[in-house]
Amino acid sequence: MLSQHFLFFFAMLGAFNGIGAATFLWWRAEGKPTLRWLSLLILMVGVRTGKSVAFYFWPDIPLIVLQLGLTACFMIGPCLFFLVRSSQGDASGPGRIDRWHIAALLAVATAVNVLLPYDHNVDLWRNVITPGINYAWLVYLLLATAQMVLYRERLRGTPSGTLLLGALAGVWIIWTAYYTAGYTSYIVGALSFTFVLALSVLAYLRLRAGQAPIEPYQDRRIPAPEATTQLQALAELMARERLHLDPALTLPRVARRLGIPQTRLSQLLNDNNQTSFKQYLAQLRVIEARALLQQTPPKPLEVVAEEAGFQSMSTFHSAFKKHEGITPAAFRTASADSQNRFQQS
Numbered sequence: 338m339l340s341q342h343f344l345f346f347f348a349m350l351g352a353f354n355g356i357g358a359a360t361f362l363w364w365r366a367e368g369k370p371t372l373r374w375l376s377l378l379i380l381m382v383g384v385r386t387g388k389s390v391a392f393y394f395w396p397d398i399p400l401i402v403l404q405l406g407l408t409a410c411f412m413i414g415p416c417l418f419f420l421v422r423s424s425q426g427d428a429s430g431p432g433r434i435d436r437w438h439i440a441a442l443l444a445v446a447t448a449v450n451v452l453l454p455y456d457h458n459v460d461l462w463r464n465v466i467t468p469g470i471n472y473a474w475l476v477y478l479l480l481a482t483a484q485m486v487l488y489r490e491r492l493r494g495t496p497s498g499t500l501l502l503g504a505l506a507g508v509w510i511i512w513t514a515y516y517t518a519g520y521t522s523y524i525v526g527a528l529s530f531t532f533v534l535a536l537s538v539l540a541y542l543r544l545r546a547g548q549a550p551i552e553p554y555q556d557r558r559i560p561a562p563e564a565t566t567q568l569q570a571l572a573e574l575m576a577r578e579r580l581h582l583d584p585a586l587t588l589p590r591v592a593r594r595l596g597i598p599q600t601r602l603s604q605l606l607n608d609n610n611q612t613s614f615k616q617y618l619a620q621l622r623v624i625e626a627r628a629l630l631q632q633t634p635p636k637p638l639e640v641v642a643e644e645a646g647f648q649s650m651s652t653f654h655s656a657f658k659k660h661e662g663i664t665p666a667a668f669r670t671a672s673a674d675s676q677n678r679f680q681q682s
Contacts, residue, residue: 341394348390348524351531355383358534371500374420378504381416382511382530384409389515389527404455407462408446411470414477415442417508421484421501432651474512481505488648490585507533559601564609570595571605581621582646588614619656622646626657630669631676638665 359380366372388406391398415438422435455462485505510533515526559567574594580586591614592599606617626645629636636644642653642665657665 344524344528345390345394347531348393348527349387351527351534352383352387352390354534355379355386355530359383370423371420374416374423375500375504378413378416378420378508379534381409381413382508385413386527386530389523393524393527400455400459404450404462407455407467407470408450411446411473412442413508414474414481415439417504418477418481418484420504421481424501432649432655434651471512471516475516478505478509478512481508488585503537507537559605559609561609564605567595567597567605568610571602575621581618582625582644584646584648586618586646618646619652620660623657623660626653626665627661627668630665631672635669641665 356379359376362372362376362379366376385406388402388409391402392406419435419439449466453461453466458466482505485501511526511529514521514529515523518526571591574591575581578594580591580594588603589599592602595602597605603614606612606614610617612620622645626641626647629641629644638653639650642650645653647653647656654664657668661668663671
């Protein structure tokens with residue numbers, strides 16, 4: 338009996354702590370897509386874990402609880418996939434294709450829940466929908482893994498890379514535990530989440546403890562003459578070596594090339610240039626794209642985006658429209674019309 342109490346405590350601990358951690362991360366996200374997706378991922382796993390624990394100890398729970406937990410399970414894979422995707426773009430939110438993708442997933446989940454409730458379609462849920470959810474989870478796991486492999490050079494050695502690798506590995510452990518539950522025990526999946534969450538917290542605390550002390554100048558504004566000199570050095574570096582054309586360019590790498598700490602470069606851009614590093618790169622890439630769009634013969638927009646340093650068409654379109662007020666295609670058409678009028682005059 339005592340062992341059952343311990344089993345319930347440690348299994349449910351992950352569910353409660355996961356929901357709490359998700360709430361905290363959403364509150365601290367401040368509009369950052371990566372943290373928002375991470376909080377949603379933890380929330381979905383937490384809800385799914387809570388459902389697993391409830392079903393293991395009380396098999397006669399209302400079927401609506403199972404339906405809620407399985408719906409959350411359906412969203413775990415997409416949340417992980419979009420967590421990885423959100424760290425790759427220069428835009429502040431998902432692109433048009435990603436928004437359609439998310440809308441389609443929500444539409445499918447809503448339609449199944451409304452039109453095929455668990456209590457009226459028990460056999461369908463047990464034999465078709467639940468296995469389908471598990472395999473959909475696997476598909477998104479594989480897609481997220483492929484994204485990590487594709488952008489491994491960009492993520493290597495960065496805090497976001499460490500975060501994403503930990504999230505990916507953790508979700509793989511949880512999926513494997515649930516998938517092999519028929520050979521072990523159904524509760525192993527919930528215990529795996531508790532273990533992964535505890536390990537993640539310990540890793541985070543260890544990283545925080547090992548961080549270098551804050552530099553003396555980090556909490557005060559850089560003097561204008563000094564900032565002007567360093568911003569000029571940055572502009573000359575980017576113009577000379579055209580680093581912004583590398584889609585995998587990172588803040589630490591630019592800071593090393595300038596010979597200054599990355600915290601100082603970040604402060605220099607944010608405080609003295611009123612822009613973030615991603616926005617700064619986007620500006621340079623849009624300028625590059627403008628020149629490419631005016632070339633003849635015209636290049637396909639996909640080629641322009643790639644040569645300008647953008648990682649995807651969605652980030653290219655959103656960044657270009659934000660800075661120029663029109664789409665790349667419209668800019669090319671306007672430039673061609675202007676050139677024709679000039680030649681005819």
